[in-house]
Amino acid sequence: MDGSDMYIPTFQDVKDAHERIRPYIHRTPVLTSSYLNGLAGCEMFFKCENFQKAGAFKVRGASNAVFGLSDEQATRGVATHSSGNHALSLSYAAGRRGIPCHVVMPRTAPQAKKDAVRGYGGIITECEPSTSSREEVFAKVQAETGADFVHPYNDPRVIAGQGTCSREFMEQMEDHGGAVDMMVAPIGGGGMISGTCLTLSTIAPDVKIIAAEPEQADDAARSFRAGHIIADDAPDTVADGLKVPLKELTWHFVSNHVTDILTASEQEIIDAMRLTWQRMKIVMEPSCAVPLAVILKNKDVFAGKRVGVVITGGNVDLGKLPWMQN
Amino acid sequence: MDGSDMYIPTFQDVKDAHERIRPYIHRTPVLTSSYLNGLAGCEMFFKCENFQKAGAFKVRGASNAVFGLSDEQATRGVATHSSGNHALSLSYAAGRRGIPCHVVMPRTAPQAKKDAVRGYGGIITECEPSTSSREEVFAKVQAETGADFVHPYNDPRVIAGQGTCSREFMEQMEDHGGAVDMMVAPIGGGGMISGTCLTLSTIAPDVKIIAAEPEQADDAARSFRAGHIIADDAPDTVADGLKVPLKELTWHFVSNHVTDILTASEQEIIDAMRLTWQRMKIVMEPSCAVPLAVILKNKDVFAGKRVGVVITGGNVDLGKLPWMQN
Numbered sequence: 001m002d003g004s005d006m007y008i009p010t011f012q013d014v015k016d017a018h019e020r021i022r023p024y025i026h027r028t029p030v031l032t033s034s035y036l037n038g039l040a041g042c043e044m045f046f047k048c049e050n051f052q053k054a055g056a057f058k059v060r061g062a063s064n065a066v067f068g069l070s071d072e073q074a075t076r077g078v079a080t081h082s083s084g085n086h087a088l089s090l091s092y093a094a095g096r097r098g099i100p101c102h103v104v105m106p107r108t109a110p111q112a113k114k115d116a117v118r119g120y121g122g123i124i125t126e127c128e129p130s131t132s133s134r135e136e137v138f139a140k141v142q143a144e145t146g147a148d149f150v151h152p153y154n155d156p157r158v159i160a161g162q163g164t165c166s167r168e169f170m171e172q173m174e175d176h177g178g179a180v181d182m183m184v185a186p187i188g189g190g191g192m193i194s195g196t197c198l199t200l201s202t203i204a205p206d207v208k209i210i211a212a213e214p215e216q217a218d219d220a221a222r223s224f225r226a227g228h229i230i231a232d233d234a235p236d237t238v239a240d241g242l243k244v245p246l247k248e249l250t251w252h253f254v255s256n257h258v259t260d261i262l263t264a265s266e267q268e269i270i271d272a273m274r275l276t277w278q279r280m281k282i283v284m285e286p287s288c289a290v291p292l293a294v295i296l297k298n299k300d301v302f303a304g305k306r307v308g309v310v311i312t313g314g315n316v317d318l319g320k321l322p323w324m325q326n
Numbered sequence: 327m328d329g330s331d332m333y334i335p336t337f338q339d340v341k342d343a344h345e346r347i348r349p350y351i352h353r354t355p356v357l358t359s360s361y362l363n364g365l366a367g368c369e370m371f372f373k374c375e376n377f378q379k380a381g382a383f384k385v386r387g388a389s390n391a392v393f394g395l396s397d398e399q400a401t402r403g404v405a406t407h408s409s410g411n412h413a414l415s416l417s418y419a420a421g422r423r424g425i426p427c428h429v430v431m432p433r434t435a436p437q438a439k440k441d442a443v444r445g446y447g448g449i450i451t452e453c454e455p456s457t458s459s460r461e462e463v464f465a466k467v468q469a470e471t472g473a474d475f476v477h478p479y480n481d482p483r484v485i486a487g488q489g490t491c492s493r494e495f496m497e498q499m500e501d502h503g504g505a506v507d508m509m510v511a512p513i514g515g516g517g518m519i520s521g522t523c524l525t526l527s528t529i530a531p532d533v534k535i536i537a538a539e540p541e542q543a544d545d546a547a548r549s550f551r552a553g554h555i556i557a558d559d560a561p562d563t564v565a566d567g568l569k570v571p572l573k574e575l576t577w578h579f580v581s582n583h584v585t586d587i588l589t590a591s592e593q594e595i596i597d598a599m600r601l602t603w604q605r606m607k608i609v610m611e612p613s614c615a616v617p618l619a620v621i622l623k624n625k626d627v628f629a630g631k632r633v634g635v636v637i638t639g640g641n642v643d644l645g646k647l648p649w650m651q652n
Contacts, residue, residue, distance in 0.1 A: 029355050031377065050607045051357065274644060281376045281609040281640030314607030318600060324650060 006156065006249050011202035013160035014167060014195070021063040021161060024096050028052050030172045035279050040295050042302040045176055047169045050284045050314030054092040054120060056085035057165050057192055057312050058152070064161030065150040066093035074099045079147035081138050083109045083117075084241055085313050086152035091122030102147050104138045112317060153191030154247035162195025169308055170204055179204055182302065184291040185310040187211035187220045187261060188242035190250030192312060197257035207308075208259040210301075212290040214239045214269060220246055221261040224254065238266055238322050241287035241313065262301070264293035270322045272296060276311075285313045286322060332482065332575050337528035339486035340493060340521070347389040347487060350422050354378050356498045361605050366621050368628040371502055373495045376610045376640030380418040380446060382411035383491050383518055383638050384478070390487030391476040392419040400425045405473035407453075407464050409435045409443075410567055411639050412478035417448030428473050430464045438643060479517030480573035488521025495634055496530055505530055508628065510617040511636040513537035513546045513587060514568035516576030518638060523583035533634075534585040536627075538616040540565045540595060546572055547587040550580065564592055564648050567613035567639065588627070590619035596648045598622060602637075611639045612648060 031046045049057035066078055077100030080090050087103045094101035103122045105114060106129035114124055127137035142149060151158065166183065173179055183200060187193045193211050200207045213220050217235035223246055231245035246254060254261075264272070273289035276282065288311045295302050295309070357372045375383035392404055403426035406416050413429045420427035429448045431440060432455035440450055453463035468475060477484065492509065499505055509526060513519045519537050526533045539546050543561035549572055557571035572580060580587075590598070599615035602608065614637045621628050621635070 055607065277609050277644055281381065283603050283607040283609060318603055318647070319649065321644070321647075323645065 009156040009160040014163035017064040017160040018164045020067045024063045033280050041299050042305045042307050044307045046309050046311050048311045050311050054088045055315040058085040059089040060164050061158030061161030062089035063093040065157040076146035078150050080150050082152045087117050091120035095121040102141050153189035154249045159194045162192050163199040166196045166199045180308040181305040182208045183308040184210045186287050186290045187213050189244040190246045194250045194253035197253040201257050211261040212294040213263050215263040215265050217243050218263050224261045239287040262294040268293040274323050283314045284311050288312045335482040335486040340489035343390040343486040344490040346393045350389045359606050367625050368631045368633050370633050372635050372637050374637045376637050380414045381641040384411040385415040386490050387484030387487030388415035389419040391483040402472035404476050408478045409439050413443050417446035421447040428467050479515035480575045485520045488517050489525040492522045492525045506634040507631040508534045509634040510536045512613050512616045513539050515570040516572045520576045520579035523579040527583050537587040538620040539589050541589040541591050544589050550587045565613040588620040594619040600649050609640045610637050614638045
């Protein structure tokens with residue numbers, strides 16, 4: 001399917017997704033820190049999707065895809081080739097529906113990641129660590145099983161599911177003195193940012209949407225300035241959830257609704273991550289620290305504003321924390 | 327003051343404390359984990375005081391003491407000789423009232439602890455690392471300043487303040503299907519357990535109260551069985567908030583209202599701590615892992631029950647996590 005064929009989800013799809021997935025997700029809390037507010041010079045509201053089922057916001061989109069399948073399609077299961085939070089989330093959602101979830105992963109992937117996918121009931125088929133092998137093995141799995149492919153982000157069902165996060169956040173802000181002025185989320189493939197754009201452009205069009213990206217994987221920022229998708233081959237960053245490129249559907253939302261994409265260095269990301277753990281007492285992934293890192297780096301942009309921040313996930317290897325590798 | 331002279335706080339003191347401290351504390355969330363429930367074979371509700379102001383429940387008792395002072399007394403400030411969460415909490419509360427907080431700490435205390443106390447505005451006077459020096463220096467500070475001594479736990483104002491935690495928890499349980507059958511909290515000096523006893527014996531006398539203690543600092547468990555306070559000289563445990571002995575006021579509550587005191591080994595505590603970080607995505611102190619450790623070790627005691635668990639604090643050195651020292 002190319003961009004011109006792709007269905008662009010609407011806010012009605014977000015509302016439908018919300019009804020569909022509500023039994024399978026947490027309404028995650030919004031936390032604040034007066035210390036971090038003082039440091040940043042703005043008022044931040046952290047939407048804690050690290051507390052979400054399967055440990056990340058991705059369960060919203062995955063559940064929407066899984067529970068939106070017809071009974072007939074569902075019996076054949078779902079399939080994906082992520083090795084990160086999307087694979088965990090899709091496995092979790094498929095398990096809740098009682099259908100198979102096939103995950104194609106490189107045989108070289110860390111054992112901990114394979115164990116985590118299997119822990120949620122995912123069925124792993126290994127491929128060689130190359131794009132050609134992955135595509136070949138994935139095609140074979142799909143042909144044999146008839147499973148429905150759920151892309152980690154370039155899928156209207158997934159984006160509509162991710163859009164429930166900022167809908168929930170805006171409802172919760174009624175208990176926190178009303179709407180925010182700006183919303184900041186990390187950007188990798190752009191699934192969370194696209195869902196945020198979809199929801200806020202309908203229910204709160206005045207809220208500025210800022211994407212936060214690692215300097216070392218700044219393809220979205222360069223795409224944004226160039227006006228077309230630029231995909232890097234193999235970016236390397238501690239924020240390992242953000243290495244993937246934009247695709248046509250997420251590019252649609254990013255190019256139409258994002259105000260700016262700001263970047264932070266590896267050290268700034270690690271510092272912001274450690275600071276959040278230390279002061280907010282939450283376990284979160286390096287990817288989630290990129291928003292705070294860009295806020296602390298661009299204080300003038302956020303000065304005096306009310307700023308929503310999406311903490312996207314909490315699946316980290318506690319034996320390998322980035323500040324302990326230095 | 328000895329035991330016979332000491333005022334024993336009542337539930338009215340807890341209600342008064344709650345009104346007094348409400349502007350200065352967080353109403354911390356109650357979190358659940360279906361994964362941990364499955365592992366433990368009971369339904370657990372975690373009261374997350376690691377998200378509390380100054381990072382621990384101790385701010386409840388400290389704030390009650392500080393904001394209960396007369397204006398005249400308040401001008402002379404408060405004083406203590408803790409080097410842990412009580413010192414941080416008392417410094418925070420004094421700062422909110424705009425009065426001095428004097429903290430006597432051994433000159434050998436870690437620089438990070440001194441910095442944290444100063445970060446909250448505490449004024450440190452150093453002593454030698456001995457009880458005699460501490461008492462001498464503390465008496466001098468008190469004589470010079472006229473500051474009010476706020477003991478970390480053997481103080482009716484502090485215990486009444488800690489009692490607000492389980493009051494808040496029981497209110498929150500109305501959104502979680504009603505009361506619990508049991509409440510588990512760590513025990514060191516017994517401040518949190520005493521506040522829990524004070525509140526629950528009045529508003530929910532059927533709830534069994536279980537204290538959780540490190541095997542390597544099991545003086546409270548031995549006191550409980552012996553029927554009188556046993557104080558150890560220098561217990562050593564990773565749960566460093568739990569090394570202090572019971573005192574007369576906390577012994578009153580422990581001996582009258584606690585159902586049992588269960589213990590866990592160092593490795594069981596570290597495993598429970600890491601498990602909680604990994605699955606619940608929260609940063610908490612080793613001391614807070616003792617309840618989960620004893621629950622996992624004594625599954626028959628908790629089987630099928632609804633169990634409240636107090637996560638007491640989140641002030642850890644992220645550069646020195648116990649599973650990284652092995």
